[in-house]
Amino acid sequence: MGLGILEDYRVSPVPGTSTIFAHRQGLRSSTVTPADTGLKYDTSQLEPILLVPQPSSCLDDPLNQPLWRRDLQLAVLSLLAVIATTLSPVLAADSLDLSFYFGTSFGKIALLTGWHLLAVGVAGIFFVPSARVWGKRHLYLLGTVVVCASCAWAGASGHNYTSLVWARVFQGIGLAPFEALVNASVGDLFFVHERGKRMALSNLALFGGAFFTPVIVGKINASLGWKWSFYFVTIFSGLFLPLLIFFVPETAYRRPSNRSNDSSNSNQTVGSDKEGSQEPSPHSKRDTEESAEPCAGESLGYEHQHPITQKPNYWRTLLPFNGRKTDDSYFKLLFRPLPLFLHPGILWACLIQGTLIGWTVFIGIVLAAILLGPPLWFSSAQVGYMYTAAFIGALCGFVVSGLIADSSAKWLTRRNRGVFEPEFRIVLVIPQLLFGGIGLYGFGWTSANTYKYGWVSPCVFFAFEVAGMVCGAVASALYIADAHADIAIEAFTCVLIFKNVFSFGLTYHGYDWLVKLGVRPMFNIVASVQVGICLTGILMCMWAMLVS
Numbered sequence: 001m002g003l004g005i006l007e008d009y010r011v012s013p014v015p016g017t018s019t020i021f022a023h024r025q026g027l028r029s030s031t032v033t034p035a036d037t038g039l040k041y042d043t044s045q046l047e048p049i050l051l052v053p054q055p056s057s058c059l060d061d062p063l064n065q066p067l068w069r070r071d072l073q074l075a076v077l078s079l080l081a082v083i084a085t086t087l088s089p090v091l092a093a094d095s096l097d098l099s100f101y102f103g104t105s106f107g108k109i110a111l112l113t114g115w116h117l118l119a120v121g122v123a124g125i126f127f128v129p130s131a132r133v134w135g136k137r138h139l140y141l142l143g144t145v146v147v148c149a150s151c152a153w154a155g156a157s158g159h160n161y162t163s164l165v166w167a168r169v170f171q172g173i174g175l176a177p178f179e180a181l182v183n184a185s186v187g188d189l190f191f192v193h194e195r196g197k198r199m200a201l202s203n204l205a206l207f208g209g210a211f212f213t214p215v216i217v218g219k220i221n222a223s224l225g226w227k228w229s230f231y232f233v234t235i236f237s238g239l240f241l242p243l244l245i246f247f248v249p250e251t252a253y254r255r256p257s258n259r260s261n262d263s264s265n266s267n268q269t270v271g272s273d274k275e276g277s278q279e280p281s282p283h284s285k286r287d288t289e290e291s292a293e294p295c296a297g298e299s300l301g302y303e304h305q306h307p308i309t310q311k312p313n314y315w316r317t318l319l320p321f322n323g324r325k326t327d328d329s330y331f332k333l334l335f336r337p338l339p340l341f342l343h344p345g346i347l348w349a350c351l352i353q354g355t356l357i358g359w360t361v362f363i364g365i366v367l368a369a370i371l372l373g374p375p376l377w378f379s380s381a382q383v384g385y386m387y388t389a390a391f392i393g394a395l396c397g398f399v400v401s402g403l404i405a406d407s408s409a410k411w412l413t414r415r416n417r418g419v420f421e422p423e424f425r426i427v428l429v430i431p432q433l434l435f436g437g438i439g440l441y442g443f444g445w446t447s448a449n450t451y452k453y454g455w456v457s458p459c460v461f462f463a464f465e466v467a468g469m470v471c472g473a474v475a476s477a478l479y480i481a482d483a484h485a486d487i488a489i490e491a492f493t494c495v496l497i498f499k500n501v502f503s504f505g506l507t508y509h510g511y512d513w514l515v516k517l518g519v520r521p522m523f524n525i526v527a528s529v530q531v532g533i534c535l536t537g538i539l540m541c542m543w544a545m546l547v548s
Contacts (some may be wrong), residue, residue, distance in 0.1 A: 028098070062188055062249075062253055080237070091113060095368045114504045116172040131335065132326055141245070141320055150173075151171065192420065198472050207470055223533060236432045284323075289337070348536060349495055356473075366447060426541055427475075429534050438468075448518065
């Protein structure tokens, strides 16, 4: 495999390993073109890139849509994800005010977020097998409706703390489809060489909007009252529901196994030149021809062996269901994610993404505790403004991830003689290690002594931590989408469960740990654990293929 990644001689083909550059397929011969190989290529760039996974000639294959349409679908899903994910930190700036409003403890107010996060994780367990069997569209529709209704419920809860708790639980249920499935939809809609920037965008939507929320909510609370934070989510989710209905068809597609996202199709020797490459396999070429059907037809900028001339029925795409995506039963798939926690690659992705998200939630608890009291005595609006730094950090993480994700993978693929390995995505753990480590150690040091460092230094280190979190989230999401495409939804379910249960545990006990240990010792422990987790990326690069 090259570049320090150990070869697996027991598993062939190795999941996720693909040849994507044309010169490995023998296309540099002057007499061989992509059309001659029986495979499909992106010829819009200087060097033809093999499309992985190979698009079918079927009517409903989302990969046969033009790029602008797939980008539009991702944009709508990302905007809805921004709206839905605002619900996780929506009470972050209002903790003290709500404590007085309900006449309860600071810890019980923190649990309004904790129960919400737990509901996201539990709901994901039931939603993900539904996505595997019937697709994702019905869950996006259900999630948007539930978010809209539950936020109206929360705003009308009055002084009833129990009612608000249950409204927060249903908000978590509505959020679950977006947290669990948007990244998987990126894998549905885009080829391997197109995913990096778009996965960064989807993760920015899932995390960036959440960090800008307290900035706005603090001001809304000061001006209109905390209930209007929920009313605005109701309004905007209701406005975006028609866009979801009319512009986002089903992204899941039941792809033939010979066109899957692995090397079984793309690593064939399909060209002929003076250096001895062989002709394409007659069997594989015949299979391609026999499976050809009329497909959605607009110019894609790709080389296709068979023209695509017929458009799908638009009104049929509006249905919430359009057929089964697997023959497996719902209940079989319901329990399928649980053993995956023992899969080293999936466990690694859970740790890389989930722990730093949990530490971010923990920082939110610390911010409210140290800023609302002496010596700073911040108001709820001022606490909200502190999250501006986190939002800037999320933007920086998005930019770094977008610049590195695809460019580093392409550079490493060329160095690896045209063969792409999913482990090339682990490069993004390097900025996660740097930004996350600096942020966690620095935040613990400065927030423990606000008399000396004030509020600016903790803000800056919070931004570093969030930038690292985004880089790690993109790294784990891309690795799952590329290395384990056949179980991507279940893998993202594991990540969803882990990060939300872990975050719930921190909201449940975090404040007590903080009081017992102190801010600086606690964050020294947290930062050291995170550094150790990031360093496991070295082991993944060397041994992931051996345990696939």
